[in-house]
Amino acid sequence: MAKDILRKPTGFMDIYNFKPGDDKGNTHYCPGCGHGILHKLIAEALEDFGVADRTIMISPVGCSVFVYYYFATGNVQVAHGRAPAVATGIKRTNPDSIVISYQGDGDLAAIGGNNILQAANRGENITVFFVNNAIYGMTGGQMAPTTLIGQKTMTSPYGRSVQNEGYPIKMAELLSTLETTTYIERTSVHNPKNIAKTRKAVRKAIKCQIDGKGFSLVETLAMCPSGWKMTPVNSTKWIEEKMMAYFPLGVTKDVIEEREAYFPKKLELSNLEIKEKLGLTKERLFVKRDMSDVHDKYRNPHIKIAGFGGQGVLLLGRVLAEAGMRHGWNVSWIPSYGPEMRGGTANCQVHIDERPIGAPVVDRPSILVALNKPSLDKFEPTVKPGGIIFYNTSMIDRKPARDDVEIVGIPFSDIADELGSLRFANMVVVGAIIEKTNLLGYDVTIDALNEAIKNKKFVPANIKAIDRGIAEMKKL
Amino acid sequence: MAKELIKGNEAIVKGALLAGSRCYFGYPITPASEIAHGAATFYPLLGRTFLQAESEIAAIQMCYGAGGTGARALTASSGPGISLKCEGISYAAGSQVPIVIADIMRGGPGLGNIAPAQSDYNQVVKGGGHGNYKLIVLAPNCAQEMCDLTMLAFDLADKYRTPVFVLTDGFIGQMMEPVEFPEPVELDHRKKKDWAVMGDAETKGNLINSIYLNEEELEEHNQMLQDKYAEIEKAEVRFEDYLLDDAEIAVTGFGIVSRVLKSAVDVCREKGIKAGLLRPITLFPFPNDRFAELGDSMKHILVAELNNGQMLVDVKMAVGCRKARVHFYNRMGGVVPSVDEMVEKITEIAKG
Incomplete structure (x- = not known):
């Protein structure tokens, strides 16, 4: 076996082809840096578990931005701090892949703080390797969220102070408080004993994912001689004496045994099943009708329906539009929206037209339904000459003043109340409209109602309301 | 297929699913929320992924992750949310990750209001994030096009390896009109996307990446993108x-x-x-x-x-x-x- 000792693990590239320049054999890391050790431990684990082929490594922003130079896996380089979100997207759409997010302290604990917190809290079945070296290495030694109190950096030249920057953030402990996380451990790579412990933790974290046990994270304290302006040897001492005093090593969360394995079910659907589930195979009553069969004053109506919120104006309009569609006409429906919403009225606007519909807005309705007084006051003047106003005499104590339009006054609310609920007023209006205008057939209107009403148990009562509206209209 | 009276925003969701979209990642915002509601309803029914992200920033990055594996990813938002997504959009443009993004525009600047507006034109059409990039931008004006152009958006996103916007206003999103939905598209992503990182032996040499340290290399990459945009200008103009x-x-x-x-x-x-x-x-x-x-x-x-x-x-x-x-x-x-x-x-x- 001796010959095997001298090769790189298969999870690691032999030659760093993605690395620009002539030197394809050495990493870009500084002498004495901790990243390389952790890289090697991960690569060995990927080989030993036989998962390198299905692993996708995520390269963050920071010193480990070039993780993709080194790992013989699928590689994705991402924005600063976003690796856990990207990992989520990958894992959710490719549950068979092994997704590893490799991040530094600025990336994970500062700019990406919410991303790691939320991914951990969702229990994403991913593995995060978090390198804590208490500094921003790549950008030139600035303060990190993990920088120790008193530690001097380019952006804390007088030393980090509690008053100005608060205490260093303990991510392993913080994330361990989340109910959903499975395995979290803090390790270090400053000496062989701790490298061995890190090796174990790396394996455990990856295995956790392979076994479908959910979110795992290893926080590793690592040397940054360049950033710390120390020799590599002094860097290892600094970890032992300073970092470990504040960031204690050890397991902060381990519920691997208790956690039930979860592998999302795959669902392959036929085209027919897809259409069924999208509701596209639904049968609708279709009765072709010629607009010329409608009295010319009611043809191609522009309808505005207005009232208080809760009077069902949107549903009223929807039923008319649904029914119009079932006659083969073009229709549009828009709820009151934008500035229209102000002023105490809710309204919707419906076009039913044999020609293509341009503007869906109804500025000058040919049919106005006014269910309350503010609506009548507001929209009466806008009705087209020769148009028609349906108004709710239960709630409007004046007759419309226009003498160039048809006026239909019906106590819609009182009738609805008689039928058992004020909420049926809108369908009483529908009955009155279809009886008065002969625009929409009864059967298509009922079919339209059936589709528009979500809770089907209310359909019979609404049909009764439509029938009553027809009867009331006939009486006039 | 029979016509369905449907809101423009919901037509986007059904169009996306018929186009084989595998996942929706989004964050609620008026007047685009019906897209999230529809996606939350229908993606799981079809065994696909719906996830409400912790932020707009995360939503676009989840799409970046999914899109980089070749999965057709959808997200949607409105002005303030698009501003946040610009980070991820720039990365996706640079890394050539196909994503479809719907922007149901509202009034700005700042929080503005939720009424229909078109004030994101510059942000979306000129590329709101950093770097020399452009996006294909489709502008539907009816519910039918909300479906059709969303489906086209996925095809163009894959064809040109680029994020594609469906850009419209709150009006078109909220309006109901009859839509005739086409047949579902049958896709075999694995055969078509040899660039993607899919978590398997065949694609493990692939890299999704927007960093090029060497100046000449980055210039070359930029030039390649500009050439692609020129090609799009030649072939994809619609009016x-x-x-x-x-x-x-x-x-x-x-x-x-x-x-x-x-x-x-x-x-x-x-x-x-x-x-x-x-x-x-x-x-x-x-x-x-x-x-x-x-x-x-x-x-x-x-x-x-x-x-x-x-x-x-x-x-x-x-x-x-x-x-x-x-x-x-x-x-x-x-x-x-x-x-x-x-x-x-x-x-x-x-x-x-």
Whole structure:
């Protein structure tokens, strides 16, 4: 076996082809840096578990931005701090892949703080390797969220102070408080004993994912001689004496045994099943009708329906539009929206037209339904000459003043109340409209109602309301 | 297939699923929330992924992750959310990750309001994030197009390896119209996307990446992107002409404005004014050549927008020093002009 000792693990590239320049054999890391050790431990684990082929490594922003130079896996380089979100997207759409997010302290604990917190809290079945070296290495030694109190950096030249920057953030402990996380451990790579412990933790974290046990994270304290302006040897001492005093090593969360394995079910659907589930195979009553069969004053109506919120104006309009569609006409429906919403009225606007519909807005309705007084006051003047106003005499104590339009006054609310609920007023209006205008057939209107009403148990009562509206209209 | 009366926003969801979209990642915002609601309902029913992200920033990054594996990913938002997504969009443009993003525009700047507007034009069409990138931008003006152009968006995103926007306003999103949904698209992603990182032996040498340390390499990468955009400009321009053949005044606008303009053109024609409509369906690539032609053949071109004149700049660029005079009419803050208002404006221009 001796010959095997001298090769790189298969999870690691032999030659760093993605690395620009002539030197394809050495990493870009500084002498004495901790990243390389952790890289090697991960690569060995990927080989030993036989998962390198299905692993996708995520390269963050920071010193480990070039993780993709080194790992013989699928590689994705991402924005600063976003690796856990990207990992989520990958894992959710490719549950068979092994997704590893490799991040530094600025990336994970500062700019990406919410991303790691939320991914951990969702229990994403991913593995995060978090390198804590208490500094921003790549950008030139600035303060990190993990920088120790008193530690001097380019952006804390007088030393980090509690008053100005608060205490260093303990991510392993913080994330361990989340109910959903499975395995979290803090390790270090400053000496062989701790490298061995890190090796174990790396394996455990990856295995956790392979076994479908959910979110795992290893926080590793690592040397940054360049950033710390120390020799590599002094860097290892600094970890032992300073970092470990504040960031204690050890397991902060381990519920691997208790956690039930979860592998999302795959669902392959036929085209027919897809259409069924999208509701596209639904049968609708279709009765072709010629607009010329409608009295010319009611043809191609522009309808505005207005009232208080809760009077069902949107549903009223929807039923008319649904029914119009079932006659083969073009229709549009828009709820009151934008500035229209102000002023105490809710309204919707419906076009039913044999020609293509341009503007869906109804500025000058040919049919106005006014269910309350503010609506009548507001929209009466806008009705087209020769148009028609349906108004709710239960709630409007004046007759419309226009003498160039048809006026239909019906106590819609009182009738609805008689039928058992004020909420049926809108369908009483529908009955009155279809009886008065002969625009929409009864059967298509009922079919339209059936589709528009979500809770089907209310359909019979609404049909009764439509029938009553027809009867009331006939009486006039 | 029978027609369904459906909101534009919901038509986007069904269109996306029929186009084989595997996942939706989004964050709620009015007036785009129906897209999230619809996606939350239908993606799981079809065994696909819906996830409400912790932020707009995360949502686009989840799409970046999924899109990088070749999965057709959808997200949607409105102005303030698009601003946050710009980080991820720039990365996706640089790394050439296909993503479809719907922007149901509302009033800005800042929180603005939730009324329909078109004030994200510059942000979306010119590329709101950092770097030299452009996005394909499709501008539906009815519920049917909300479905059709979403499906087209996925095809174009894959074809050109680029994020594609479906850009419209709150009006088109909230409006219900009949939609005839096409057959589901059958896709075999694995055969088609040899660049993707799919978590298997065949694709493990692949890399999704936007960093190029070497200046010459990054310049080359940028040039490749520009070449791609030039190719898109050649092949993917889409627009709608309406009554332009004998027209003297061309009016132009996209989204809800184009609907108002079409009605206004009809009214003007009844009044004897020779007006016609050019509606850009793609905002990038912009129908420059068609506008140049109109610059020669029209007396006037009227640009109408729900913003401070963002598309106007593109129209002026395309028309250049040609004969037609370019006019502008706008409303902002969520106000949509009425047909009468536009007729009045066109009449005023016609009188000279």
